Amino acid sequence: MQSASWVFFPLDEQLELKDKHYSEGVLKEMTWLSGAVDSFEEAEQVFARIGHLSISDSSIWRRKEEWGEWFKEVEEAERAKANILGRANSFRERVLGSEKRIGVSMDGTMVYIRDEGWKELKVGCSFDIDVFPTWDKETQEWEDLAHAVNNRYVAHLGGPERLGQMLWAEAKQRGWEGAKDREAIGDGAPWIWNLVQEHFWDARQAIDWCHALEHLSDVATLLHGEGTSAAKRWYKSAEKAVYQGHAERIAHEVNEAAVGYSEEIAKKLEREAAYLDSHKRRMQYLELREDGFVIGSGMVESGGKQFKSRFCGPGMRWGREGIGRLIPIRAAIMSGCFDAMWQTAYNLPQN
Numbered sequence: 001m002q003s004a005s006w007v008f009f010p011l012d013e014q015l016e017l018k019d020k021h022y023s024e025g026v027l028k029e030m031t032w033l034s035g036a037v038d039s040f041e042e043a044e045q046v047f048a049r050i051g052h053l054s055i056s057d058s059s060i061w062r063r064k065e066e067w068g069e070w071f072k073e074v075e076e077a078e079r080a081k082a083n084i085l086g087r088a089n090s091f092r093e094r095v096l097g098s099e100k101r102i103g104v105s106m107d108g109t110m111v112y113i114r115d116e117g118w119k120e121l122k123v124g125c126s127f128d129i130d131v132f133p134t135w136d137k138e139t140q141e142w143e144d145l146a147h148a149v150n151n152r153y154v155a156h157l158g159g160p161e162r163l164g165q166m167l168w169a170e171a172k173q174r175g176w177e178g179a180k181d182r183e184a185i186g187d188g189a190p191w192i193w194n195l196v197q198e199h200f201w202d203a204r205q206a207i208d209w210c211h212a213l214e215h216l217s218d219v220a221t222l223l224h225g226e227g228t229s230a231a232k233r234w235y236k237s238a239e240k241a242v243y244q245g246h247a248e249r250i251a252h253e254v255n256e257a258a259v260g261y262s263e264e265i266a267k268k269l270e271r272e273a274a275y276l277d278s279h280k281r282r283m284q285y286l287e288l289r290e291d292g293f294v295i296g297s298g299m300v301e302s303g304g305k306q307f308k309s310r311f312c313g314p315g316m317r318w319g320r321e322g323i324g325r326l327i328p329i330r331a332a333i334m335s336g337c338f339d340a341m342w343q344t345a346y347n348l349p350q351n
Contacts (some may be wrong), residue, residue, distance in 0.1 A: 001202055071332065209296050
């Protein structure tokens, strides 16, 4: 819940005028707007201007609290069902002749929690992989490149274990086990690759290309100084080598070069070399592109930004329980499955 002072109506509670006050359609739109627009006040304005309904922001907030709980129950049921068997020993069924190609990606974004400070919201994305002609700005030519399409999102404010189970439930529902090709892509965060090993071990793995380039840029600066001609030359050469699958060679060169620098810079160079060496098998970018896989994790980074835009507006301060009820609503809207989620939640036995 935000820090603004919400207006409540004691008479409503005294007369027990709660959800029976509204039709299912209005309840549904109240819940949808709570996660779709930037604030509860804005949701109130939408109802007034477009729906010609006078519904207070506090009423919309209360419905978010109630229906967010039901959305969480649906999400939890799906997670539990998909994770009944240990993933490491489960039998993988293949669908003969399946052409489906599926990917997953994970990332984190920061949200502010009242009395706790900034905390990481872990975000997962499952997607279909589709290859179609794309204009390449560098080559100035059309190329058949892979893209993430039909993105669906899950998110968890807490440790990575539950996020992994939630993403596996989503990927399994999408058809992961019968897919022809599978991919996992992310940055270098250890928790991401631990979850990949646990749930998506048979996927083709890739470090996001832009993150790899950021590390090369850092190395160039350490070796030759920021913005120098030598740094630019080294970066371009290393970029080409890593793209072609030679991250191990660049890591070796960086380690050798570290000897000639101060202890502080040498340690930084050694860390960068270790990063390149540990992820070398995930940095086969030319092969990945030729085989029709994506090399960028923009799909999950975009998801993180969409969550953040709802949760990090001016003056917003959320309690952990309050934001926890809105996360599954926001995720369903971003995934394009709100209507189906609502139908399931609305038909749950409710006390």
